[in-house]
Amino acid sequence: MTDQHAATPDDVVPGESSAGGVRRARAAIGRAVRSTLPTRSGGDVREVREVRPASRAVPEATVARLAVYLRVLSVLAEQGVVTVSSEELATAAGVNSANLRKDLSHLGSYGTRGVGYDVAVLVERIENTLGLTRRLAVALVGVGNLGHALAGYGGFTTRGFHIAALLDADPKRIGEKIAGLVVRHVDELPEVVAEFDIAIGVIATPAHAAQAVCDQLVDCGVTSILNFAPTVLVVPDGVDVRKVDLAIELQILSFHEQRKIRPIGGNALEGVG
């Protein structure tokens, strides 16, 4: 079963991002890792090392929050804050402090009772857990309205990632230079993926093209995809898809908006505040 969606709440959703939930290769991977058998009988293949037991079981919901903690911690670190309590950090991250402590406990015990957590240690620990020690290469497919913005969006490159290539199917866009990168044709994907060791593919194409692009990415060996196109992508097991769908986010807000008590007559004169 290859499904995906965000949560947004989902997310989650989960979140979707929003939501919510993603599907990652289920327990199978964990098991394969634990078993000591080499991937191939030849002695040449590096044996998979025992993964640290602590992170074997990091729940999905926790992973999403770790990224938030990391952002907050980075700000604190810049401000010169050395130590932070779970209560402080939880407030800043908008979560329950018990929840935060449980989240962090999945990475091991790195706090000091009576004191709190060392900011620098925690940053490093979370970065390790999220795999942000090396900069992953991202390929962005679709440089239309949204893709164009994403290419120049700072938030992308900030931490742990860099956009290595831009691709599009429209011949008119090939060769165009955006944010220092030349747009290449999507059919060059295999070369691009190999050349830059692309780890993540971002799909910012129209909905009707998304599945085809996704298939191409998967064929090239890309197993992590961030999808901005408003369509459900079908992928084989072992491929992660996260989706960001603006229309869905708005519709969720609409649902809640609808049931708010507003003394009709246009704009609320009292509202909430």
Add this chain to the structure above:
Amino acid sequence: MTDQHAATPDDVVPGESSAGGVRRARAAIGRAVRSTLPTRSGGDVREVREVRPASRAVPEATVARLAVYLRVLSVLAEQGVVTVSSEELATAAGVNSANLRKDLSHLGSYGTRGVGYDVAVLVERIENTLGLTRRLAVALVGVGNLGHALAGYGGFTTRGFHIAALLDADPKRIGEKIAGLVVRHVDELPEVVAEFDIAIGVIATPAHAAQAVCDQLVDCGVTSILNFAPTVLVVPDGVDVRKVDLAIELQILSFHEQRKIRPIGGNALEGVG
């Protein structure tokens, strides 16, 4: 869910319809609605309309999926499909069919055993539930790189929404025309909200400006906010915030990427990860 929350995890405050982030006001809404007491003693305030009982209990996770179903159903409708079974629809939406049936059961029984669901009926039912019958007005604050793209993004206006106003704090951008709209200064927010009856505010500013903009929106009576800025927004009870954070999405993918077994490849000898 893509999960997002900026609201404090505190619980229901009686007397206010609260729907913080992921969670919505639990039984409190139902209770507030049932009780006939007016929000204020003055007879002027219009009494709350009775919400149909069926939708009183739609779970958050279900709401997020309803939006997905709706999109899939729209495609089916365009293709002339009249009836769809839960199995078909579930597959197309990437969810379990039992899950889908339970989701739909929250809106009442609109299927026919042995046959399936009438596409048109279901579309209408979901649109009603999500409150998409009227077009909500959206104000977009921050027309930088990302905001610019969002302003022109089709996915926004597709169904149930229209961008009524663009705002920015940068004087150089005021007056600029984007997608047929003139950019106004963010300080004009009160007039804009009143003029267009803004229901949803979209924040696409830099992180450092997001909270201030959010506060302004809330002051103007906007109770639904979609936040693209990488920061946790603090809002009073009763205000919904959903967030879309690209960096977080990538980091979640990074986490899963890290633990995939890749026999080849540079160097996957990651330690603790």
Add this chain to the structure above:
DNA sequence: TCGATTTTGTGAACGCATTCACAAGTGGCT
């Protein structure tokens, strides 16, 4: 050294969400 104070780490309880599994209903066919 000892007690007061603070804060972590975690077992247990709780609640929400998903999935299973099947009775109940529907339409088609003979």
Add this chain to the structure above:
DNA sequence: AGCCACTTGTGAATGCGTTCACAAAATCGA
């Protein structure tokens, strides 16, 4: 009418995630 194939709707079981609540550290001051 009666049987069969199909599909919904839902109680029950299961799993996941959050929150509570408290014992176990750790620091500080006297």
